[in-house]
Amino acid sequence: MRTEVTINPTLLTWAITRAGFDMEQFLNNHPIIQKWIEEIKKPTVKQLEDFANKVHIPFGYLFLPEPPKESIPFPFFRTGNINTEKVSLNVFDTIQILQRRQDWITDYLIDNEHKPLAFVGKFDKNANANNVVVNMRNTLGLHPNWACDFATFEDTLNFITHKIEEIGVFINFNGVVENNTHRPISVSECRGFVLVNQYAPFMFINAADAKAAQLFTIIHELAHVWLGESAGFDNQNLLPANDPIEKLCDAIAAEFLVPASSLIDIWKDKPSIDYARRVFKVSPVVIGRRAMDLGLITRGEFFVFYNAYMESYRQKKEKQGSGGDFYATARKRVSVSFASVVNQAVNQNKLLYRDAYKITGLKGDTYQKFVTQHLH
Secondary structure: OOOEOOOOHHHHHHHHHHOOOOHHHHHHHOHHHHHHHOOOOOOEHHHHHHHHHHOOOOHHHHHOOOOOOOOOOOOEEEOEOEEEOOOOHHHHHHHHHHHHHHHHHHHHHHHOOOOOOOOOOOOOOOOOHHHHHHHHHHHHOOOOOHHHHOOOHHHHHHHHHHHHHHOOOEEEEEOEEOOEEEEEOOOOOOOEEEEOOOOOOEEEEEOOOOHHHHHHHHHHHHHHHHHOOOEEEOOHHHOOEOOHHHHHHHHHHHHHHOOHHHHHHHHHHOOOHHHHHHHHOOOHHHHHHHHHHOOOOOHHHHHHHHHHHHHHHHHHHHHHOOOOOHHHHHHHHHHHHHHHHHHHHHHOOOOOHHHHHHHHOOOHHHHHHHHHHOOO
């Protein structure tokens, strides 16, 4: 027997719009839903479940009396004068996924008597950028020109990721919602965001972005941790929003990666972005951005260089195509540090396997293979 249900038609139109579909096109492709909206017919439970999957919405939402008020818990900064609390559904769902992970691991750490991280919120918006940089380097155990020790800027990125996770900050690299390759996260909308709390700060880095830009994003987000402020950002052209904290985080990231005095000295002998990036082992776009900040190149020269570099990256990425090792990707999407704590909780009988699957986005045999073969 078919069980038909009555729901508020407003929830249907809200869900379609929320998912980013064009209303007219969606209803043309699914005429039965038009009949539900007009209340000519009623959907069955199975039909509603299929609809919920199509529009990426929790099934229970469809039985609410009216659409829920959804907002993100921090400002999302756009380069220029704009900040917003409204983001695309893919970004919104990713924020919620990381919030759930953060909530769980925070409770776990507190239950196991971990102390708050001393560096979270150590400075405020009135801090001197250089003082924050010195404290960040000391906490991470780095000397001022630490990046010069590596062969390539990719090595620099891998090293600093490991160092940051060692002090208790979790980093998730992903370019899609969890593992759903049909739900990409646009770099033009979101280069990254950071969820700050005293026990388990979480960073999200858009893995679809060039590694050249990811390095700057990571340190920009780390600065937010030191200032105790959650935020999201697009950082178009690696430039901050017109906001005091964003500008401070930007200045901190720039000095952390490329100390001003060192770059000025090198530039006197050889004014070249390519030469400087080989010395500092950071990406050429970071060198270019720093050179612009210090007046070594003009704003126009930086934009010409930056746009050419990113276009070259896009072309290279198109030639490479997609694919790759699922488990290597999962190590970065989930964070090895986070997955290790989840595995520990499972082994201590403090977390059910089904909950471990849900919180990591890895199911059954995939989860087992990941934790047994790919965590170390």
